[in-house]
Amino acid sequence: MAGRESELRGEQDTVDRLYDRLDALRAQTRERLREVRREGPSGSPQNRSERDAFATLYEDRIAQLEAVEDRLAFGRLDLTDGEQRYIGRIGLTDADHSSLLTDWRAPAAQAFYRATAAHADGIVRRRHLITRGRAVTGIEDEVLDLDAIGAPGSDETGDHLSGLTGEGALLAALAAGRTGRMGDIVATIQAEQDAIIRADLAGALVVQGGPGTGKTAVALHRAAYLLYSHRRLLERSGVLLIGPSRVFLRYIDQVLPSLGETGVVTTTIAELYPRLEATGVESETVAEIKGRAGFAQVVARAVRQRQRVPAGPEEFKVDGNTVVITPHDVTEAIVRARRNHRPHNLARVTFVRDMLSRLAEQYVTQLGYPLAADERGDVLEELRSDRGIRIALNLAWMPLTPQKLIEDLFAKPARLAAAAPGLSAAERALLARPAGSPWTPADVPLLDEAAELLGEDDQAARVQARLDATNRTAELDYARRVLASSGNEGLVSAELLADRFANTGPRLTTAERAAADRSWTYAHVVVDEAQELSAMAWRMLLRRVPTRSMTIVGDVAQTSTQTGARSWAGMLEPLLRGAWRLTELTVNYRTPAAVAEAAQRVARAAHLPVSSLTSAREVDDALVVEAVPDDAGLAGRVAASADVALATLATGAEGGRVAIIAPGARISTVRDALRTAGLDEHLGSGATVLDAPLILLTPREAKGLEFDVVVLVEPSEVGAASAGDLYVAMTRPTRQLRVVHHAELPDGFHTPSTGDRLF
Numbered sequence: 234m235a236g237r238e239s240e241l242r243g244e245q246d247t248v249d250r251l252y253d254r255l256d257a258l259r260a261q262t263r264e265r266l267r268e269v270r271r272e273g274p275s276g277s278p279q280n281r282s283e284r285d286a287f288a289t290l291y292e293d294r295i296a297q298l299e300a301v302e303d304r305l306a307f308g309r310l311d312l313t314d315g316e317q318r319y320i321g322r323i324g325l326t327d328a329d330h331s332s333l334l335t336d337w338r339a340p341a342a343q344a345f346y347r348a349t350a351a352h353a354d355g356i357v358r359r360r361h362l363i364t365r366g367r368a369v370t371g372i373e374d375e376v377l378d379l380d381a382i383g384a385p386g387s388d389e390t391g392d393h394l395s396g397l398t399g400e401g402a403l404l405a406a407l408a409a410g411r412t413g414r415m416g417d418i419v420a421t422i423q424a425e426q427d428a429i430i431r432a433d434l435a436g437a438l439v440v441q442g443g444p445g446t447g448k449t450a451v452a453l454h455r456a457a458y459l460l461y462s463h464r465r466l467l468e469r470s471g472v473l474l475i476g477p478s479r480v481f482l483r484y485i486d487q488v489l490p491s492l493g494e495t496g497v498v499t500t501t502i503a504e505l506y507p508r509l510e511a512t513g514v515e516s517e518t519v520a521e522i523k524g525r526a527g528f529a530q531v532v533a534r535a536v537r538q539r540q541r542v543p544a545g546p547e548e549f550k551v552d553g554n555t556v557v558i559t560p561h562d563v564t565e566a567i568v569r570a571r572r573n574h575r576p577h578n579l580a581r582v583t584f585v586r587d588m589l590s591r592l593a594e595q596y597v598t599q600l601g602y603p604l605a606a607d608e609r610g611d612v613l614e615e616l617r618s619d620r621g622i623r624i625a626l627n628l629a630w631m632p633l634t635p636q637k638l639i640e641d642l643f644a645k646p647a648r649l650a651a652a653a654p655g656l657s658a659a660e661r662a663l664l665a666r667p668a669g670s671p672w673t674p675a676d677v678p679l680l681d682e683a684a685e686l687l688g689e690d691d692q693a694a695r696v697q698a699r700l701d702a703t704n705r706t707a708e709l710d711y712a713r714r715v716l717a718s719s720g721n722e723g724l725v726s727a728e729l730l731a732d733r734f735a736n737t738g739p740r741l742t743t744a745e746r747a748a749a750d751r752s753w754t755y756a757h758v759v760v761d762e763a764q765e766l767s768a769m770a771w772r773m774l775l776r777r778v779p780t781r782s783m784t785i786v787g788d789v790a791q792t793s794t795q796t797g798a799r800s801w802a803g804m805l806e807p808l809l810r811g812a813w814r815l816t817e818l819t820v821n822y823r824t825p826a827a828v829a830e831a832a833q834r835v836a837r838a839a840h841l842p843v844s845s846l847t848s849a850r851e852v853d854d855a856l857v858v859e860a861v862p863d864d865a866g867l868a869g870r871v872a873a874s875a876d877v878a879l880a881t882l883a884t885g886a887e888g889g890r891v892a893i894i895a896p897g898a899r900i901s902t903v904r905d906a907l908r909t910a911g912l913d914e915h916l917g918s919g920a921t922v923l924d925a926p927l928i929l930l931t932p933r934e935a936k937g938l939e940f941d942v943v944v945l946v947e948p949s950e951v952g953a954a955s956a957g958d959l960y961v962a963m964t965r966p967t968r969q970l971r972v973v974h975h976a977e978l979p980d981g982f983h984t985p986s987t988g989d990r991l992f
């Protein structure tokens with residue numbers, strides 16, 4: 234025991250030294266920031282812009298150093314050559330640049346997650362440090378090379394039958410009360426997860442895994458890892474993360490900062506089109522039709538139908554001369570303008586030029602004498618500014634915004650019928666809606682498709698981009714010189730500083746610029762709950778990542794709607810044509826075994842493509858079923874059940890969160906019952922919904938989230954609407970699922986051996 238205590242003391246000394254270094258760096262950076270600010274707003278614009286650039290960099294660096302306070306160091310590797318290497322949230326060096334702490338993402342840290350007794354990789358022992366605040370409260374050792382270890386007095390054991398790394402630390406992390414926000418898993422990443430996190434940047438990596446296998450956690454840690462290992466590339470082009478909803482994005486928004494990374498653009502498909510709010514609501518059937526791959530052709534046809542040959546010739550009098558727009562000329566001009574395959578609005582310039590030149594020919598012929606070049610220019614101008622001609626040419630080739638094209642498509646039945654001959658009359662009737670209706674999430678990929686085909690006049694932006702690229706080398710050079718002369722070399726990189734120089738003025742980060750620009754292309758895209766994306770949404774996303782460097786995580790058994798994927802190959806193969814690879818996660822870290830098994834039985838009974846799943850832990854009383862004799866009493870019973878759950882959690886030291894998951898149609902009666910029971914004060918709403926101890930939501934809204942206890946209302950109703958939704962709802966709790974029902978339980982729910990408590 235004495236040996237263990239001295240080990241603990243030794244680790245505490247090391248951890249103290251690491252925090253001392255962290256504090257020193259914080260103080261040093263704060264002091265630099267103060268100095269920069271002290272200089273005030275005087276000096277040349279050049280000086281001011283340099284100061285602003287330094288100030289933002291120091292602010293970012295301080296934020297990063299503040300964010301790594303919790304579990305700064307969490308591991309130690311003992312190497313065969315006697316070296317001891319500490320692993321932590323960020324890398325730290327002492328004043329002489331010797332390494333004190335190795336960043337978890339560095340190659341030198343990889344063995345912490347991957348080494349096994351069979352493949353020890355030069356590691357004798359792996360140690361997990363358990364800390365509370367800055368105090369080391371425990372040590373967990375795994376000996377990987379029994380022959381090499383001889384040190385008496387420590388509690389090493391060599392047997393790790395479970396296959397889990399750092400099992401004690403892991404199980405402690407899994408059992409902890411939930412805060413309403415996702416935490417990072419950096420101290421306990423498992424080998425199968427680590428392999429995905431560190432996989433190659435190139436290509437599309439699909440991670441399929443059942444509920445609770447850590448897909449979201451892995452996707453976020455992979456983003457942090459890629460930013461660390463390919464910083465130059467990724468920081469300039471940016472990383473995009475797509476999640477299923479705003480609530481979900483709030484749920485995960487602490488994870489990347491805690492890993493020292495900010496600046497990832499996080500958004501939903503509905504928000505991906507800049508400056509457009511998709512607040513409209515429509516039926517799933519309509520969303521499904523709009524999401525079909527075939528809708529790309531519908532939009533393409535709608536665009537081409539705005540390039541139209543008039544029924545007959547049209548005459549115009551210009552300055553006493555007659556010119557005629559003939560169907561023949563328009564046909565020829567359209568064919569020519571289409572030939573260069575430019576988007577509609579840009580090809581229109583060619584069309585108009587061609588038509589005006591034809592009309593000018595007619596005009597000149599009537600004059601009967603040749604014109605000098607400048608006189609011909611005057612004629613062209615006169616023709617161009619003639620109102621009648623302008624209208625006729627617009628009718629032949631209408632300049633359009635994406636919004637106008639899509640709005641007309643749904644507001645004018647004849648347009649839809651012409652553009653979508655493959656849809657049935659009933660389907661077209663479902664899509665019809667009046668002009669001015671709010672945009673819906675399923676419209677967003679259609680608008681993006683339209684924008685692509687119509688094209689924006691982004692010439693100015695392109696010229697600017699070329700200029701930026703040329704300036705970049707000069708900026709980098711300059712930033713290096715500034716860094717060298719200011720003695721700040723170790724603190725910030727020249728790349729970052731150059732970025733800041735470039736962006737001062739309106740202070741925009743890469744992330745901000747990317748989010749505002751529809752045609753921005755990212756260096757990497759991470760998609761969570763990717764099974765929900767429609768074929769049209771995938772097309773929109775792929776435009777933003779021409780390199781196809783993507784991390785796609787999801788579970789095809791949890792798909793809610795008809796729009797989403799039931800098989801990765803079915804969804805991705807037509808789009809990526811073999812350029813994607815599939816990996817699987819198989820251990821469920823969230824849901825107690827009994828609950829996960831029940832959920833899987835129900836999902837299988839509904840013929841969902843369920844992944845195989847091993848649960849990391851058992852919890853007593855994990856499944857509680859409460860049958861209510863009549864439907865009228867259901868909501869009251871739900872409130873009572875939530876009350877019991879809240880009371881149980883309140884007695885624990887760690888608190889926790891309770892969620893009531895109910896079919897949409899029952900939400901308001903359950904809310905009333907909570908009010909009657911006096912529980913509504915616990916209920917969160919709006920932006921802070923996740924912070925409250927109690928939350929009421931539909932299965933769809935619960936996607937990707939987790940809670941200590943879930944009260945699930947009438948599962949057969951949830952399952953009847955969507956089997957995928959029921960699978961999601963059943964797999965949200967980390968401790969207990971309480972099912973309250975009046976109708977029959979869904980098929981597969983019970984087996985004689987479930988061992989659940991029945992009321």
Ligand SMILES: Nc1ncnc2c1ncn2[C@@H]1O[C@H](COP(=O)(O)OP(=O)(O)OP(=O)(O)O)[C@@H](O)[C@H]1O
Pocket residue numbers: 403406407416417418421422423426442443444445446447448449450451788791822823936937938939964
């Ligand atoms: N290696 C790990 N160490 C500690 N906790 C982990 C680990 N892997 C996963 N977890 C925890 O397990 C829970 C489930 O993880 P996550 O939400 O990433 O799963 P998921 O596969 O995305 O689930 P779902 O598909 O159901 O949304 C989270 O609380 C996460 O922190």
